[in-house]
Amino acid sequence: MKKIILLLAVACFCLQSTGQIISDFESWHNLNAGGVSLSIPNGWNSTDSTICYFGFLTNPGGAFVPQVSKEMPGNGGGTAIKAATKIQDDITGYIGSGPMPCVASNSTIIVDASLTFLFEGGTPFTYNPYSAGLWVKNNPVGGDTTQITILALDDSDGGDSVVSVADTLLGSAISAYTHITLPFKLQNASFSTTKIRVIISSSANFGIDTVFTNLHDGTWIVADDIMISAPDGTSQYLLSEKVAAVYPSPVENTLHVNLQNQDKNQYQLHLLDLNGRQIAAYEIHETLNTFDVSSLAKGSYLFNILKDHKIVQSGKISKL
Helix, strand or coil: CCCCCCCCCCCCEEEEEECCCCCCCCCCCEEEEECEEEEEEEEEEEEEHHHHHHHHHHCCCCCCCEEEECCCCCCCHHHCEEEEEEEECCEEECECCCEEECCECEEEEEEECCEEEEEECEECCCCCCCCEEEEEEEECCCCCCCCEEEEECCCHHHHHHHEEEEECCCCCCCCEEEEEEECEEEECCCCCCCCEEEEEEECCCCCCCCCCCCCCCEEEEEEEEEEEEECCCCEECCCCCCEEEEEECCCCEEEEEEEEECCCHHHCCCCCCCCEEEEEEEEECEEEEEECCCCCCEEEEEEEEECCCEEEEEEEEEEC
């Protein structure tokens, strides 16, 4: 699969608006990298785990610290995600000691042999988006700039093709939660969006190489309540917590949908083709549900789980 490097030459937009939406960063999990205890929202990954892991391997006596943390309260309460530039010891043979930026993403972060960060995956999304909205706080130090990049991607052919991009650089201090709206700029009209990839960086000067430049310890960005909107009025939160387990994939005849709580009789399951056209809909009446999908043609499908006509979980399955 093709992978897309963080640094993209795209235009930047930042429009003010107001409002309050449901929090997205409420469920976190802990992990250990190189002996360092880290925490990250479910469904998200960050570069500090890679820095701590490779730092321990190349420099076992070095001091490495977490760079992602919970910001409490989040917008309207709850929890937001905070990514900070912090001083790390040297990753011997690769990167010298000093301030290192942090990237958090709803995709898998991969490192190649030269310690270049690459990205795979994202959140399934079935419409071509026109805007992304989120609440932010920002603390740039010494002229540094934070960055938010949101990619609409088409992976229907197995590779990641960019459909459109929403991007901004934040160089001003923002002490209170402020809502920003980022319009998507179309890159290729021949593709249709199948997933959204969000990349939040504590520095726009993020070229993984032997040296970081113009970075400052203490620069951070906080993000919360990321919502993607499409022209037909469809809005989707990039939720970090699964409402249901949907399996197996690939599926042959019977699809299982198991709710993670007892809040049944309020959900629907919609199956869509890779162009976003709905091909089947099911009511979820029990905690444990089975649906006959034997009549579906072989191939890949997107699914949405809805509550009160709003998408609360999305995903992708394949049919044998």
